[in-house]
Amino acid sequence: MRPSPSAAAHGPLTPVNGLRVQARRVSQQVRGAGRVLRDVSFDVDPGRLTVIAGSSGAGKTILLQTLAGLRAPAAGEVLHDGAQPGPPGPEFGYVPQEDIIHRELPLRRTLVYAAGLRMPPSTAAETVAARVDRVLEILGLSHRAATPVRALSGGERKRASIAVELLTRPRVLFLDEPTSGLDPVTGAALLRTLRALADDGTTVVLTTHVLADLLRCDQVVFLAPGGEVAFAGEPDALCGAFGAGSVEEVYEAVAEGVRVPQAAAAELRPAGPSSTPPPRERVGAVRQWALLTRRSAALLLHNRLSVAVLAGSPVMIVAMFAVLFRAGAFDRAAPDPGSTAMIMFWIAFGAFFFGLTYGLLQICTELPVLRREWLAGLRIGPYVASKLTTMLPVLAVADALLLVVLRALDRLPSAGWGTYGSLFLSSVLASAAALALGLLASAAVSEPGQATLMLPLLCFPQVLFSGAFVPVPRMTGAGQAISWAMTNRWAFEALGGGVGLESLWRGGGSPLGPPLLDSYGNSFGHPASRGWLILAVFGLVFMAVTWVVLVRKCREGAVRSRDGR
Numbered sequence: 001m002r003p004s005p006s007a008a009a010h011g012p013l014t015p016v017n018g019l020r021v022q023a024r025r026v027s028q029q030v031r032g033a034g035r036v037l038r039d040v041s042f043d044v045d046p047g048r049l050t051v052i053a054g055s056s057g058a059g060k061t062i063l064l065q066t067l068a069g070l071r072a073p074a075a076g077e078v079l080h081d082g083a084q085p086g087p088p089g090p091e092f093g094y095v096p097q098e099d100i101i102h103r104e105l106p107l108r109r110t111l112v113y114a115a116g117l118r119m120p121p122s123t124a125a126e127t128v129a130a131r132v133d134r135v136l137e138i139l140g141l142s143h144r145a146a147t148p149v150r151a152l153s154g155g156e157r158k159r160a161s162i163a164v165e166l167l168t169r170p171r172v173l174f175l176d177e178p179t180s181g182l183d184p185v186t187g188a189a190l191l192r193t194l195r196a197l198a199d200d201g202t203t204v205v206l207t208t209h210v211l212a213d214l215l216r217c218d219q220v221v222f223l224a225p226g227g228e229v230a231f232a233g234e235p236d237a238l239c240g241a242f243g244a245g246s247v248e249e250v251y252e253a254v255a256e257g258v259r260v261p262q263a264a265a266a267e268l269r270p271a272g273p274s275s276t277p278p279p280r281e282r283v284g285a286v287r288q289w290a291l292l293t294r295r296s297a298a299l300l301l302h303n304r305l306s307v308a309v310l311a312g313s314p315v316m317i318v319a320m321f322a323v324l325f326r327a328g329a330f331d332r333a334a335p336d337p338g339s340t341a342m343i344m345f346w347i348a349f350g351a352f353f354f355g356l357t358y359g360l361l362q363i364c365t366e367l368p369v370l371r372r373e374w375l376a377g378l379r380i381g382p383y384v385a386s387k388l389t390t391m392l393p394v395l396a397v398a399d400a401l402l403l404v405v406l407r408a409l410d411r412l413p414s415a416g417w418g419t420y421g422s423l424f425l426s427s428v429l430a431s432a433a434a435l436a437l438g439l440l441a442s443a444a445v446s447e448p449g450q451a452t453l454m455l456p457l458l459c460f461p462q463v464l465f466s467g468a469f470v471p472v473p474r475m476t477g478a479g480q481a482i483s484w485a486m487t488n489r490w491a492f493e494a495l496g497g498g499v500g501l502e503s504l505w506r507g508g509g510s511p512l513g514p515p516l517l518d519s520y521g522n523s524f525g526h527p528a529s530r531g532w533l534i535l536a537v538f539g540l541v542f543m544a545v546t547w548v549v550l551v552r553k554c555r556e557g558a559v560r561s562r563d564g565r
């Protein structure tokens with residue numbers, strides 16, 4: 001028989017001191033929908049299981065987010081332990097409706113990474129492993145530990161999402177429709193698990209459409225259409241309060257406008273501070289960065305599509321070079337100046353393209369996971385840095401292979417380590433700047449489909465304004481100004497300078513060299529180090545803006561403020 005979630009069967013988790021949540025005359029506005037909550041007041045005592053029910057669109061999710069402190073109320077106030085909601089962290093769990101767990105890795109491994117990001121840094125590896133196994137057992141997922149998350153059923157994935165939050169034993173857990181889509185037996189078992197958590201101290205608040213959930217909690221808050229509270233009290237009193245014979249009839253009565261008068265906000269328990277345990281130890285930035293880098297690398301290797309793109313694009317570009325250009329273009333006695341410029345351009349563009357494509361899908365595909373981990377204490381700085389440290393070595397290998405193969409095919413000149421070191425550094429910095437640009441675009445878009453559309457938008461200007469097809473001195477003033485912002489221009493010039501195009505065109509045995517030099521002007525007359533510096537600055541600026549965009553996205557709508565993230 002398939003195991004189902006059960007806490008009672010396995011004994012309690014470590015007891016915690018639950019959070020007291022209070023809503024005082026809370027109203028809420030949503031842009032495009034107007035007022036969605038009206039004058040909502042009720043208390044959620046520590047260690048109690050509260051269910052928010054009501055018809056579809058009544059405002060349950062908005063109320064849950066407002067109670068969690070993720071949305072500032074338009075009027076009234078929400079209090080956590082008698083004070084304004086503080087910074088989120090491992091004591092705080094929020095499980096939204098959508099899937100917010102990476103799908104590529106096996107479930108157990110996914111949870112081990114999640115635990116590393118949430119549990120105190122001093123936690124021993126065996127303790128982490130034991131906690132993960134315990135949570136898997138509690139949620140009836142032990143038999144699925146080795147299964148990739150993408151292969152779990154919808155209900156199992158929902159439980160896996162909840163499992164992530166149980167790793168740290170939060171003081172409060174907010175869940176948006178955790179039982180929707182589950183069969184009645186699994187749903188009831190999940191509710192028993194939440195009940196056991198509440199019995200051990202955690203304050204649990206969830207929204208639901210499942211009638212049976214209403215009867216299994218300590219408190220029901222029933223929202224009427226328009227977002228006012230139609231009833232708040234014990235489940236046993238629900239039907240009687242409406243003179244109804246069943247919960248279905250309560251829904252009908254509420255839709256017809258029946259309301260059970262509530263205690264006035266002032267009559268509710270005064271909002272005094274309660275005993276708040278000291279904040280738990282947080283995982284440091286360096287440890288977060290190391291963990292995230294390991295996880296990013298593992299996710300990359302488990303995703304067949306990304307492995308195919310990583311390995312396939314350099315191979316494809318080398319093959320195109322071999323077919324497009326003749327060998328010996330750099331032969332000093334009889335060079336082909338036009339081809340040498342184009343070879344330099346396409347190396348620059350290849351490095352740019354690798355970096356951009358690797359970066360574009362990195363963040364937008366996991367934004368919900370990032371938002372949730374930010375709530376659990378993840379810093380954005382280590383997250384962005386981990387993307388760079390995971391991808392840059394791969395890009396460096398691709399760039400090096402490109403140069404080695406082109407040299408072996410005689411598409412590049414016979415030259416010393418100095419020249420090839422310069423070409424390699426120019427390529428890697430071009431890739432790094434493009435990777436940072438890809439990460440920025442990936443952070444800025446709202447879904448992966450938009451990131452794909454960004455690819456041509458970002459590539460076209462980099463080709464047109466690179467100075468390779470229309471040399472910079474031949475461009476209009478506006479064109480020259482735009483070319484300044486193109487990393488590809490600086491990579492092209494650094495590569496051309498590094499390989500010595502100017503001297504080849506001036507002193508080589510081709511009559512086409514000097515006129516070409518006139519067209520390109522001083523493009524290749526600067527040391528390659530100038531291009532490296534500009535590319536590095538571009539990379540740092542793109543990374544910094546990515547950080548700003550992600551911090552804003554994570555804070556979006558949240559009343560909490562976390563400086564330094």
Ligand SMILES: Nc1ncnc2c1ncn2[C@@H]1O[C@H](COP(=O)(O)OP(=O)(O)OP(=O)(O)O)[C@@H](O)[C@H]1O
Binds near residue numbers: 062
């Ligand atoms: N981002 C948004 N933009 C515009 N309107 C919104 C947004 N989010 C929610 N709303 C509106 O606010 C109201 C309350 O939405 P909410 O999601 O809280 O309802 P709900 O009771 O949770 O519904 P359901 O049970 O269907 O999930 C609805 O009218 C909804 O259309």
